[in-house]
Amino acid sequence: MSALAREGWRAAALGLSALLAYRLRSFFVIAAVSLGIASLTVIVAAVDGASKKADEIADMFGPDAVLVFGGNIVNRAVGARTLTLTWEDAARIRQSLPGAYIVLPMRSKGNVRLKHESNNYDVALVGGTTENYARAWNWPLVEGRDLTAEDVQRGARVALMGDRPARELFGDESPVGRTFLMSGVPFTVVGLLQYRGMSGGGSSVDDRVIIPLTTLTQRFNMDRRYFRALRVKFEDTAGMDAHVEDLRSLLRHLHRLAPEDPDDFTILTAREVLKFLSVIKGGLVLFLGVTAAAAMIVGGFVLANLFLLSVTERRVEIGLKKALGAPGRAILLQFLMESLALTLCGAVGGVLLGALMGQMLERLGLIEMVLSAKVFLLALAAATAVGLVFGLRPARQAA
Secondary structure, three states: OOHHHHHHHHHHHHHHHHHHHOHHHHHHHHHHHHHHHHHHHHHHHHHHHHHHHHHHHHHHHOOOEEEEEEOOOOOOOOOOOOOOEEHHHHHHHHHHOOOEEEEEEEEEEEEEEEEEOOEEEEEEEEEEEOOOHHHHOOOOEEEEOOOOHHHHHHOOOEEEEOHHHHHHHHOOOOOOOOEEEEOOEEEEEEEEEOOOOOEEOOEEOOOEEEEEHHHHHHHOOOOOOEEOEEEEEEOOOOOHHHHHHHHHHHHHHHOOOOOOOOOOEEEEEHHHHHHHHHHHHHHHHHHHHHHHHHHHHHHHHHHHHHHHHHHHHOHHHHHHHHHOOOOHHHHHHHHHHHHHHHHHHHHHHHHHHHHHHHHHHHHOOOOOOOOOHHHHHHHHHHHHHHHHHHHHHHHHHHO
16 A cells, blocks of 8 residues: 555544544534535435426427417407407318318316215316327226217316316226216216326316316307317428418418417417426525525634634644644645545435435425436535535635
């Protein structure tokens, strides 16, 4: 073993004995660093979770699909209509738009009371649509069948049920073929949608019931000419930009808009969804990053101040070592070893604390966490940086 390595091991051993001698001071430094590392852990895991969730949402939306909303939700004027899409629009898109193979009109009503025997449940969303809802939204059915053109034509009282209302009304039993009341009207469940476990807009996507659009407008006395949105799927995903422009031109023509008039509809694709989610994720990273940096700096200042105090109290020890021939670099190395040992212990404790905090936030439904080796490596790197940067001045003063 080289002389430098022996000196390093000796400095580490002396540093560890010093930390054990000053347990309370060591505890405060570890606690301060742990809080900063915990913040960093939550941030990295939350950002990774947000990235995973964004990819899931984009996959659920579908790279081959667009969603058209009535009204211009980006530049909406006060009092502007949101019901601008008609059955004629849907029919002309089916007939005239190249590459479109699914055109699905949709409308919805929120917070509707469902009842089965003694069980009551207020479902977040009742959606009205036409045939092939599950296929249009890439949403597999656990059992049963999809809505059909005959259901829509007859205004049938049939429904596809999401996982949440199915469990609330029927427990662990199969809901398919069972009857429930929706605002006092009996409906029969014909299909059960697969559990997706995603949230948005304050509610779960599984908290829904889907019925024929004609049934929705009849039972809830809605305008039967208009609907709120259109889901359009295309066969060729490579030409989505061209498909979007063709769709925009066709809708502007159908709505008789002049060249200077803004669109009275909004077209969303998976790309826009990802772009929007990236903006939200960027804001999250910035806000939480500043918070974590502040926490790490506070931990570093606690380390520096306590170590400066330690140098003052250990003057006799340092003087004795110098009198016995210890070089300045050995004392410098010992204090840096003490600093690194404390911050690395703080890193381990901070990762555990951050994981615990993340689990609590995840159970509350506030964020989704993805813990990986990257989190631990970043924590070690951050702790090492804090130990070296904030421990260097006290170590130099001791040397």
